[in-house]
Amino acid sequence: MDSARRVLKVLLLFTEKGPELSVEEIAHSIGISIPSAYRFVSLLREMDMVEDNGKGTYVLSPRVLLLARSAEQAFPASKVLHPFVERLSKATGEAALVIRRVGDFATRAEISQPEHTIRLSFEPGQIMVLAELPDIVSRGWSKSEAEVDEGVWAVAAPIKVADRWWPR
Template sequence: MGAATSDNGTSSSSKKVLSLLFQFSAERTELSVPEMSELIGATTPSTYRYLALLKDLDLLEEGKPGHYHPTARVIPLARAAQLSNPLARIAGPLLREAADTIGETVMLQQLAGDQVVCIELAECDRPMRFTIQRGRSTPLGRGASGKMALALCPAETRERLLPAHLSQDQLDTYLAQGFATSNSEIDEGVWACSVPVINTRKNLSVLTSAGPESRIPEERKEQTLQTLQKSAQKIREKYSKLLI
């Protein structure tokens, strides 16, 4: 009985340690101990224990006093995840083709926890463009990609993560029409359009284009949608052949 309790405690602590590491992202590169404690729902003493382990493994280090960030040791892990992702490998040339057609940045985003993460992208060759990095995460329900991805999720996920500015009816509309759009919802002055690629839980993914709203008139928005939908279909077809 005591062993089972010990195992459960160890398992819980391990999850907290990993959860702490996963709080860092391209948008949140540095955290203080109080911020870590709040994010993972742990006491301050427990957070210090988890932090000490990650520091011993050279995964986190202190930057400015009291604030910590990931070390270069995690970079090979991120690169390995990218290179081993078959969906990203398949999509690369098709994203380049779509970006050249649309004239704006196109990105493939995949569900990871309660977020969608950019796993591959192609930027447009224009002086002013929407810039994003692989690994950037977007919360479900925010922006075109977050709304489209949440609409694809199972009912319990939709109910749990539904933000105040959205309704289930809106999500149903995105699902029925096959796209979601946003304007300045995450990045000021940026219009984005997102369509489904794969809607299975394991590989739930969306294809999104984003660019300055000021140079995307209504007729180009329609062209963007059509190009994204064609590209998403090509990605699905190539991916399905890979699984045969």
């Protein structure tokens, strides 16, 4: 694996549940030496993508928020989907969301949630493996029982936007 891929893998290690990482954790997770992990972290610090939090670990810097905003702007279907998702949620009294396929994963593109005691925890950019995608495509719909959030049942179907199917 080349260095560029490894540096990107370092960035992808940071998650909501694991926002702080030590160099040792990075090295172990990617399967590289500690000196290599230091070199990659140093490069990311130089680019202002990560910063030392003073506790012997590193965190993503606020600069990554610019990337997140750019990604949101690059998804023009969101402007079309937002009103639809809002209407669907109001009509059913339930949460409505659009999931977008990214490679072999799914990520939340749009959501509307009424005020319920159960709130969905599927955040923008959070990924979910699409193991059953061929079955979903052939059937035309899918259901989920507590796969992401305990006590939540869901049904899903692909959406066609401008002659393109989502998830694609």
